[in-house]
Amino acid sequence: SPSRSSVIIVGAGISGIAAAKVLVQLGIEDVVILEASDRIGGRIRKENFGSVSVELGAGWIAGVGGKESNPVWELAAQSNLRTCFSDYSNARYNIYDRSGKIFPSGIAADSYKKAVDSAIQKLKNEEANCVDDSSKTMDPPSTPKTPIELAIDFILHDFEMAEVEPISTYVDFGEREFLVADERGYDYLLYKMAEDFLFTYEGRILDSRLKLNKVVREIQHTRSGVAVITEDGCLYEANYVILSVSIGVLQSDLIAFNPPLPRWKSEAIEKCDVMVYTKIFLKFPHKFWPSGPEKEFFIYAHERRGYYTFWQDMDSAYPGSNILVVTLTNGESKRVEAQSDEETLKEAMGVLRDMFGPNIPDATDILVPRWWNNRFQRGSYSNYPIVSNVQVVDDIKAPIGRIFFTGEHTSAKFNGYVHGGYLSGIDTSKALLEEMRKEKERKSESQSLL
Ligand code: FAD
Numbered sequence: 001s002p003s004r005s006s007v008i009i010v011g012a013g014i015s016g017i018a019a020a021k022v023l024v025q026l027g028i029e030d031v032v033i034l035e036a037s038d039r040i041g042g043r044i045r046k047e048n049f050g051s052v053s054v055e056l057g058a059g060w061i062a063g064v065g066g067k068e069s070n071p072v073w074e075l076a077a078q079s080n081l082r083t084c085f086s087d088y089s090n091a092r093y094n095i096y097d098r099s100g101k102i103f104p105s106g107i108a109a110d111s112y113k114k115a116v117d118s119a120i121q122k123l124k125n126e127e128a129n130c131v132d133d134s135s136k137t138m139d140p141p142s143t144p145k146t147p148i149e150l151a152i153d154f155i156l157h158d159f160e161m162a163e164v165e166p167i168s169t170y171v172d173f174g175e176r177e178f179l180v181a182d183e184r185g186y187d188y189l190l191y192k193m194a195e196d197f198l199f200t201y202e203g204r205i206l207d208s209r210l211k212l213n214k215v216v217r218e219i220q221h222t223r224s225g226v227a228v229i230t231e232d233g234c235l236y237e238a239n240y241v242i243l244s245v246s247i248g249v250l251q252s253d254l255i256a257f258n259p260p261l262p263r264w265k266s267e268a269i270e271k272c273d274v275m276v277y278t279k280i281f282l283k284f285p286h287k288f289w290p291s292g293p294e295k296e297f298f299i300y301a302h303e304r305r306g307y308y309t310f311w312q313d314m315d316s317a318y319p320g321s322n323i324l325v326v327t328l329t330n331g332e333s334k335r336v337e338a339q340s341d342e343e344t345l346k347e348a349m350g351v352l353r354d355m356f357g358p359n360i361p362d363a364t365d366i367l368v369p370r371w372w373n374n375r376f377q378r379g380s381y382s383n384y385p386i387v388s389n390v391q392v393v394d395d396i397k398a399p400i401g402r403i404f405f406t407g408e409h410t411s412a413k414f415n416g417y418v419h420g421g422y423l424s425g426i427d428t429s430k431a432l433l434e435e436m437r438k439e440k441e442r443k444s445e446s447q448s449l450l
């Protein structure tokens with residue numbers, strides 16, 4: 001029979017690593033971390049592309065410069081991570097139509113204001129619907145129709161909801177965002193955290209408590225303990241398990257629970273939307289797009305919403321790299337994941353030729369991350385419906401016996417962000433330590449009765 005550890009942590013993303021660190025540093029040293037992939041980091045992931053290190057997952061430290069300090073910003077400072085300030089506010093003045101003309105700034109500003117007003121109106125209507133206050137007459141929000149309206153609607157809803165409603169990240173930590181542009185990668189932060197409590201040697205984690213390539217497929221749980229079974233047929237036993245897999249994985253059937261999760265739990269898990277967010281990287285022989293401080297972001301207005309809309313010039317973060325990034329979301333992400341990269345390259349080049357003319361050079365390389373089809377992710381991040389009750393997050397987070405839940409999707413305030421994952425890991429481990437303390441108390445009480 002395998003040796004039994006105190007806690008098994010499933011997943012070595014930022015929440016799992018943060019959770020493990022808290023446990024070990026507070027005295028629970030016999031933890032086991034089971035990670036399905038061959039690396040730590042999860043949705044924080046770098047890859048070499050066009051001679052620089054690009055971030056396929058999280059790219060920004062969002063929420064900087066406010067009254068409270070963002071803990072991820074602090075970690076970055078401790079590690080001397082190289083970051084660049086991102087200013088999106090000019091994107092709306094760099095909107096191209098299909099003939100390559102930039103919309104005059106007055107028109108762009110007007111459309112933007114109209115879209116913000118309409119989004120606020122829509123939110124109010126939904127809130128009113130929620131309390132079922134049918135006595136109020138509601139103004140119908142206008143629906144975006146023209147390419148510029150569609151483009152702005154896409155930017156607003158898929159990127160900049162902060163313009164419409166207060167978002168805790170920006171309220172608490174500040175409104176600035178910094179792009180991580182460091183050759184060591186965003187995941188260097190995770191490595192630095194791991195270094196504090198796992199055995200490392202020459203930049204590698206060599207601690208047997210971290211087990212890579214271990215795909216958890218079943219969690220058996222009873223009143224007295226948990227047994228975790230991996231795809232390669234290994235069995236791990238523990239007193240508790242912390243499950244840090246994404247909301248998309250929880251919605252899939254990758255992990256079987258025995259006995260099954262109660263109905264209220266699986267219903268809550270189903271209620272959370274999964275956002276798919278895809279950054280497509282394109283490498284060029286030289287730069288043909290305008291660049292400079294107010295040109296980092298530009299927008300393509302097409303009659304199809306979200307069709308290669310949002311572009312970023314990576315040259316400001318990596319001078320001389322000649323890399324552009326175009327971001328797709330949800331339906332467009334899934335569509336592109338299902339086709340060949342050559343097909344995607346052709347589409348992207350068509351869009352760029354609309355904007356910059358027929359004579360621009362072809363990209364020499366393309367990188368298309370596939371977060372939706374990755375069975376260890378099933379999406380990019382959680383996206384709770386704006387008008388949703390807090391009960392859903394609480395239910396998703398609530399422990400089931402000896403199974404504790406963590407991850408960005410369990411953070412009511414900061415879900416969807418790196419700092420949400422980080423803080424949730426700390427939070428879950430503290431809750432578990434409290435439970436362990438209570439269990440010990442119960443045991444010693446029953447023993448003293450004997
Ligand atoms: P994860 O990082 O997903 O960790 C869970 C781990 O569990 C993974 O390593 C996974 O491999 C593992 N796992 C899954 N199934 C199993 C199994 N069955 N057995 C064992 N292990 C398993 N946030 C920001 O703050 N700023 C950004 O700019 C930003 N941009 C993003 C862009 C993209 C494209 C994506 C995908 C995410 C972005 N995010 C951003 C969100 C941020 O990356 C996440 O919120 C955060 O990294 C989640 O951490 P986590 O620990 O909760 O989950």
